[in-house]
Amino acid sequence: METTTSIPIWKRIWDRLGILGAIIILVLIGIVVSFIQNQQVTTAVLSSTIRQSTPLVLGALCGLIGERTGIINIGIEGQMLMAAFIGYLANVYIGQLGVFSVGMTLFLAALIGIATGALLGLLLAFMSVTLKMDQIIGGTVINILAIGITGYFYQVGLTTQGKLQPIALGRLADIPLVGPVLFDNPPITYITLILVVVVHYMLFYTRWGLRSRAVGEYPSAADTVGINVYLMRYVNTTIAGGFAGLAGVFLTLEAVGSFERLMTNGRGFVALAVMIFGKWTPFGAWGAALLFGFATAMQTQFQFMGNLTIPHQFIGMLPYLLTIVVLAGFVGRSRPPAAEGIPYEKE
Amino acid sequence: MIIKDAPIVLETKGMTKRFPGVLANDHVDLKLHKGEILALLGENGAGKSTLMNMIYGLYHPDEGEIWIKGEKVRLNDPGDAIARGVGMVHQHFQLVPVMTVAENVMLGAEITRGLYLDQRTAVTKVHELSMQYGLEVDPTAVIEDLPVGTQQRVEIIKALYRNADILILDEPTAVLTPQEAHELFRIMNDLTEQGVSIIFITHKLKEVLAVADRVGVLRGGKYVGTADPKTATEASLAELMVGRKVILQVDKAKAQPGEPVLKVSDLVVKDDRDQIAVDGLSLEVHAGEILGVAGVQGNGQREFVEALTGLRPVVSGKAVIAGQDITHAPPRTITELGVAHIPEDREKHGLVMPYTLADNMVLNRYYQKPYANGIILNQEKIDQDGAALVEKYDVRTPSVYTPASSLSGGNKQKVIVAREFSREMKLLIANQPTRGIDVGSIEFIHNQIVAQRDEGVAVLLVSAELDEVLGLADRVAVIFDGRIVKTLSIAEATRERVGLLMAGSDA
Ligand SMILES: Nc1ncnc2c1ncn2[C@@H]1O[C@H](COP(=O)(O)OP(=O)(O)OP(=O)(O)O)[C@@H](O)[C@H]1O
Ligand SMILES: [Mg+2]
Numbered sequence: 111m112e113t114t115t116s117i118p119i120w121k122r123i124w125d126r127l128g129i130l131g132a133i134i135i136l137v138l139i140g141i142v143v144s145f146i147q148n149q150q151v152t153t154a155v156l157s158s159t160i161r162q163s164t165p166l167v168l169g170a171l172c173g174l175i176g177e178r179t180g181i182i183n184i185g186i187e188g189q190m191l192m193a194a195f196i197g198y199l200a201n202v203y204i205g206q207l208g209v210f211s212v213g214m215t216l217f218l219a220a221l222i223g224i225a226t227g228a229l230l231g232l233l234l235a236f237m238s239v240t241l242k243m244d245q246i247i248g249g250t251v252i253n254i255l256a257i258g259i260t261g262y263f264y265q266v267g268l269t270t271q272g273k274l275q276p277i278a279l280g281r282l283a284d285i286p287l288v289g290p291v292l293f294d295n296p297p298i299t300y301i302t303l304i305l306v307v308v309v310h311y312m313l314f315y316t317r318w319g320l321r322s323r324a325v326g327e328y329p330s331a332a333d334t335v336g337i338n339v340y341l342m343r344y345v346n347t348t349i350a351g352g353f354a355g356l357a358g359v360f361l362t363l364e365a366v367g368s369f370e371r372l373m374t375n376g377r378g379f380v381a382l383a384v385m386i387f388g389k390w391t392p393f394g395a396w397g398a399a400l401l402f403g404f405a406t407a408m409q410t411q412f413q414f415m416g417n418l419t420i421p422h423q424f425i426g427m428l429p430y431l432l433t434i435v436v437l438a439g440f441v442g443r444s445r446p447p448a449a450e451g452i453p454y455e456k457e
Numbered sequence: 458m459i460i461k462d463a464p465i466v467l468e469t470k471g472m473t474k475r476f477p478g479v480l481a482n483d484h485v486d487l488k489l490h491k492g493e494i495l496a497l498l499g500e501n502g503a504g505k506s507t508l509m510n511m512i513y514g515l516y517h518p519d520e521g522e523i524w525i526k527g528e529k530v531r532l533n534d535p536g537d538a539i540a541r542g543v544g545m546v547h548q549h550f551q552l553v554p555v556m557t558v559a560e561n562v563m564l565g566a567e568i569t570r571g572l573y574l575d576q577r578t579a580v581t582k583v584h585e586l587s588m589q590y591g592l593e594v595d596p597t598a599v600i601e602d603l604p605v606g607t608q609q610r611v612e613i614i615k616a617l618y619r620n621a622d623i624l625i626l627d628e629p630t631a632v633l634t635p636q637e638a639h640e641l642f643r644i645m646n647d648l649t650e651q652g653v654s655i656i657f658i659t660h661k662l663k664e665v666l667a668v669a670d671r672v673g674v675l676r677g678g679k680y681v682g683t684a685d686p687k688t689a690t691e692a693s694l695a696e697l698m699v700g701r702k703v704i705l706q707v708d709k710a711k712a713q714p715g716e717p718v719l720k721v722s723d724l725v726v727k728d729d730r731d732q733i734a735v736d737g738l739s740l741e742v743h744a745g746e747i748l749g750v751a752g753v754q755g756n757g758q759r760e761f762v763e764a765l766t767g768l769r770p771v772v773s774g775k776a777v778i779a780g781q782d783i784t785h786a787p788p789r790t791i792t793e794l795g796v797a798h799i800p801e802d803r804e805k806h807g808l809v810m811p812y813t814l815a816d817n818m819v820l821n822r823y824y825q826k827p828y829a830n831g832i833i834l835n836q837e838k839i840d841q842d843g844a845a846l847v848e849k850y851d852v853r854t855p856s857v858y859t860p861a862s863s864l865s866g867g868n869k870q871k872v873i874v875a876r877e878f879s880r881e882m883k884l885l886i887a888n889q890p891t892r893g894i895d896v897g898s899i900e901f902i903h904n905q906i907v908a909q910r911d912e913g914v915a916v917l918l919v920s921a922e923l924d925e926v927l928g929l930a931d932r933v934a935v936i937f938d939g940r941i942v943k944t945l946s947i948a949e950a951t952r953e954r955v956g957l958l959m960a961g962s963d964a
Contacts, residue, residue: 315574317567324553324564331551334515335565335615336536448554456515 145287155407156291161365163396163403164302165190165374168357169381170388170395171309175350176231177390178313179343180326180449181238182245185252186354187378189230192256193358195263197223198270198369201362205271215271216363220298223359224352230256231351235344242453253378261371273367274298298360305353310392322346326447329454339454354378380430389444405429463491465527466654467512467543467623472521474507476863478855481507483678484521489623494645494655496665496686498698499675500895501867502853505658506548508675509625513545514538525623536565544616545625548866548893550608554601558594559583562615586614590647604755606637613644624648625656628866630664631893634754634921642668660867660895662691663924674698699897709907712931715744718884718915719765724774726757726764726939734760736939737774742884747906747916749930750941753959754921757939759801762888762919766798767791768806779883792821795883799873799890801919807873808861815843815857818876842879850875851901867894874902878909885909888919903929923955937961 145152169186176183183189200219204210210218230252237248274296282293313319324332325342333339357377362369384402388394409428467489474482481504489495499505510516512523514532523530525541532538538545552561559579568575568582583596592610600608609629616624626645630638645655645668659665665672665686672684674697682697695703719742726735735757742748752758763769765776767788776784783791792798800806808817819828819839827838843857852871854864861869870893877885887906891899906929910916920926926933933950934941935958943958 312572316572317569317574320556320560320564320567320574324556327555328551328553331553331561332564334513334535334545334547334551336534336539337565338534445555 141287149286151411153287153290155404155411156287158407158410159400159403160291160295160299161403162406163399164299165357165360165365165377166381166384166399166402167302167306167396168353168360169378170385170399171305171392172227172231172350172353172357173382173385174388174390174392174395175309175313175322175353176234176347177385177447177450178326179322179346180329180447180452180454181235181343181347182249182451183231183234183347183350184246184249184379184382185230185234185256186249186357186381187374187376188249188253188256189227189351189354190358190361190378191260191372191374192230193223193227193355194362194373195256195260195358195369196226197355197359198362199268201270202268205269212271216274220274220356220359220363223363224355227355227358228348228352231348231354232344234351235347238347238453239340239343245451257372260369264369264371268368270368274364296364298356298364301356302360306392306396313392323447326449329449333454333456343454357381386444386446390446402429402432405432463493465489466491466525468524469508469512470522470524472508472511472523473519474504474511474516475519476507476855478859480678482511482518482521485675485678485680487673487680489654489656490671491654492649492652493670494649494657494668496669496672497656497658497675498660498662498665498672498694500698500853500897501871501893502865503675503698503895504678505675506627506865509545509627509656509658512538513543513625539566539619539621542620542622543625544613544619544621544623546609546612546616546627546629548627548631550605550612552600552608552611554599556600557596558598558600558603558611558614559596561600561611562596562618566619582618583614586617590614590617590644590651592644605632606634606640609633609637609641610644622653623656624653625658627658628660628893629657630659630661631866635923636753638664660893660899662694662896665694666691676700695896698895701897703896703900705896705900707903707907707928710911712746712910714746714931715913717741717743718779719917720775720777721765722775724761724764724776725772726760726769727772728757728760733772734939735764738936738940740934740941740944742915742917744883744915745910745913746931747910747918747929749926749933750917750919750936751923751926751933751955751959752921752936756936758888758919758921758936760939761936762798762801762886765791765886765917766796766800795881797821797877797880797882797885799877799885799887801888801892803869803873803892808869810862811860813843813858813860814847814852814854814864814872815840817861817872818843818846818857818879821876822880846875846879851898867898870894871898871902874905878905882909882914885914885916886919887916889921890918891920891922891925923952923959927952927955935959 141152169190172186173183197219200222201215204215204218234248234252237243237251238245276294276296279293283289313322321332321337321342325337325339329339358374361373380402384398385395387398406429409425412425413422465488469485469487472482472485485508497505507516511518514535514537523532530541559576562583563579568578580596586592587594592614594607594610594614600611629641633641649655657669666689669686672686672689672694674681674684676698684694684697691705695705722739724735724738725733728734738761740748750758760769764771767786771784775782778791778794778796781794783794804810809820816839822828823834828835840857847854847857850871852868852875854868861872864872874890891902894902906916918926918929927950931947932944933947933955934944935955937959
């Protein structure tokens with residue numbers, strides 16, 4: 111640290127952050143300018159960005175925890191949907207017992223939803239590891255299963271115990287713009303931000319992470335040093351399912367408060383795109399999810415303005431178009447885990 | 458060394474292993490003494506790797522016992538073997554390409570502080586090991602950037618890091634340059650002096666005589682005998698392995714060169730890192746002659762061959778085969794001109810691993826009659842001819858329906874040779890055609906190459922094995938830094954002279 115004095119500060123920042131840093135700085139400037147122009151809309155759009163991105167971040171974390179060990183998960187959508195549904199039912203029926211407080215009811219319902227996702231993760235692991243099924247088919251099975259079951263058992267008119275409420279973090283929440291956007295959110299939104307950091311740390315700085323990545327890149331190398339490839343894949347796919355479960359629960363217990371048919375609305379698949387855009391890293395996925403969330407928020411904003419001549423269907427396409435353009439054009443070469451999708455054969 | 462009196466550190470009793478249709482190991486009894494180098498010889502498919510994989514806990518024996526340091530052991534997985542001091546360097550390196558040396562070394566036996574993976578201590582530890590045993594390597598380098606010789610050192614460090622004192626090296630020299638191989642022998646000797654016992658598998662009999670304290674031989678899954686390298690000769694070892702006399706010297710008449718078939722002028726080709734690898738290379742190969750390209754690996758041989766076979770773009774220059782300019786032609790055009798290719802990397806460019814042997818045998822003509830009728834494959838014919846080739850080329854396999862991936866290394870190579878040789882050709886491009894092949898099969902393949910030459914085929918033989926080039930070629934072209942520095946007639950090409958030219962000095 112002693113020799114850095116001769117290098118100008120902007121150069122040091124540039125060296126460390128490069129293009130990514132430049133983009134972040136531009137975005138921050140953009141936000142400030144926009145805030146000065148119109149406080150209310152800016153705050154609303156950014157809050158909505160965070161809200162929209164939360165399930166995507168969780169879905170992408172689910173995808174990457176599995177794929178890092180070599181299991182492709184295209185069943186995220188189904189895992190989310192099922193967890194959203196079961197979490198919602200748990201909220202309804204635990205509430206009817208009348209034993210627990212509202213907070214406790216929601217907490218238990220969330221846990222049940224997470225467990226649902228994890229259970230479906232376990233199913234995916236069973237199909238891909240033990241049965242050595244094609245993993246795309248395994249994921250599709252989960253998606254179809256979830257759509258079928260939730261569609262069949264869904265009834266209208268159930269009353270719930272409400273939804274998870276925002277928690278303002280003391281005086282931090284009073285800061286203009288930053289406060290309402292970052293420090294006045296309901297619990298799953300906070301948890302998601304923490305999870306991004308936790309998963310990043312776990313994946314790159316712990317024994318579990320090293321082993322997971324080795325299993326996904328070159329399973330026989332892991333096997334020959336005594337690592338149980340099958341067990342790693344089981345454990346990770348199941349944990350990952352829990353993340354998708356949390357994303358589902360976010361929809362029914364935090365964002366909307368009730369369930370609707372097919373309410374995940376493709377978020378599980380967008381989460382996969384987000385994961386790839388983020389190059390299979392938690393922070394990358396988070397950035398990508400924010401971008402997509404922002405596009406969705408803008409789209410909603412445009413719809414509100416109402417006096418546009420473009421048909422609203424086109425505006426509705428905006429987030430998806432953005433995803434395609436970004437994926438096709440800007441991601442550059444990203445390298446998926448080398449062994450993903452290939453069942454491991456021992457002898 | 459007083460090996461005879463040294464205690465036995467490893468012993469197998471009656472080891473037997475069956476694979477579908479194959480008895481890979483048949484009651485094998487093997488002994489390893491402390492501090493010795495035991496060379497294990499055997500034909501391709503004799504069961505060497507299988508036996509080693511059982512000692513390392515990767516495969517489980519159907520019958521038999523393993524004793525390590527006087528104790529009968531049950532090895533459920535490699536972890537059990539590692540815990541008892543067994544380390545193995547596999548025929549195929551088991552390294553994660555995108556991770557660093559230190560990460561690969563500690564994988565499975567990580568150094569942690571709480572949850573935190575202690576990379577720094579791992580780097581120090583790797584550095585210490587590399588100093589202690591003279592295994593030079595940068596702990597922070599990423600594996601995929603390292604040459605194979607260095608990757609192998611990483612594998613050895615991996616074993617030593619786990620305190621291995623029984624070290625299994627499965628064909629460690631197959632992919633090494635002669636210099637790297639010498640370095641490895643020095644390391645092996647250092648290790649035995651520090652009390653490590655080594656099982657060393659190879660097909661190169663010279664190496665056996667040079668480094669081994671004792672030689673064990675497997676044939677057809679059975680342990681057929683022990684030899685003393687002090688009294689054995691290459692010929693006697695070969696006979697013990699194959700079960701018949703092997704002629705190690707190629708027997709051939711003088712070449713009758715005809716018209717040039719391959720003409721290369723000023724060829725420039727880049728490697729994967731976009732650096733110039735072939736730098737203005739020119740040569741000619743005539744019908745009915747074998748031109749041997751001798752050179753230390755990494756002097757542009759791979760890129761040159763890939764450019765000739767259409768697998769790599771040419772930057773500038775020209776290549777003509779049988780009168781047709783193929784500088785920018787795709788592989789199929791080149792193949793259809795009558796070019797046969799034995800690629801350097803048999804797993805990557807030679808075979809489709811999950812396909813059956815029969816399908817692999819027709820990869821260069823599956824779309825033509827009689828193997829295809831329009832868009833429909835004639836599977837019956839493919840399987841029939843495949844079976845005939847398996848027979849003719851002595852590929853050791855339970856059937857033609859076996860996937861290529863489950864063949865032993867040398868037998869994979871034979872499949873490629875069988876495919877390429879079973880079609881009319883004008884030019885044969887053979888890059889390391891006998892890598893990892895046993896002496897009996899080398900004899901066979903060499904005879905096939907000579908027979909093709911006598912039929913009027915032009916042969917371009919690229920090999921890092923100087924013995925192979927000098928034994929087989931009619932003319933020798935020495936490649937250095939992407940250029941042919943000199944072409945010699947076989948009479949002028951003495952070992953010393955070619956050796957000097959390969960090292961870049963102008964002899
Ligand atoms: N995983 C497997 N599945 C089926 N058969 C196998 C498998 N591994 C080996 N074999 C068969 O067992 C026999 C012994 O193979 P092994 O790999 O031990 O030979 P090797 O002596 O190491 O030969 P090489 O010198 O060519 O490496 C061969 O016939 C091979 O086809
Ligand atoms: Mg072998």
